[in-house]
Amino acid sequence: MAGNIFVANTTAESLLASSSEKTLIRLTAPSSHTVLIKEWGIFFDGVSVTAEPVLVKFCVDTTAETGMTTHTPIKRAGRITASQCVVQTLGTSSAINSSGIYAIREVHPQSGYQEKFSFGDEIEITGTMSLHVSSPSSVNVIAEIVYSE
Numbered sequence: 001m002a003g004n005i006f007v008a009n010t011t012a013e014s015l016l017a018s019s020s021e022k023t024l025i026r027l028t029a030p031s032s033h034t035v036l037i038k039e040w041g042i043f044f045d046g047v048s049v050t051a052e053p054v055l056v057k058f059c060v061d062t063t064a065e066t067g068m069t070t071h072t073p074i075k076r077a078g079r080i081t082a083s084q085c086v087v088q089t090l091g092t093s094s095a096i097n098s099s100g101i102y103a104i105r106e107v108h109p110q111s112g113y114q115e116k117f118s119f120g121d122e123i124e125i126t127g128t129m130s131l132h133v134s135s136p137s138s139v140n141v142i143a144e145i146v147y148s149e
Contacts (some may be wrong), residue, residue: 006073009144037123039116046109052105060100
């Protein structure tokens, strides 16, 4: 770990269709690198006070998903540029593949949720992590994963 910190985020609001599950962000670390997940967050713009919560899953993936769009991460701190980042970040997809769930949360669609890990408590990955969401009603969402490599 060289202390290079990057943010993988959705580049615009993504529409969650009613009763569908979607991958918002997917991080893939090369097999020769370890990545620390420092924080993650998800934020909605719902308008209904009585809306059902959105199910949010922070997962480990074991096989590649299809239909993903590659994104360049945003540099937050460190010496290297985002183009030198070794982690592949991917954007939204309707294809879902999750084998292990690190966190599962219910978040009201008029709010958001952010989880920051203290030093030593970060999630260490050598494979792929994804942020999946499933909403009972249509709502727009943005999300981010902050990581160090």
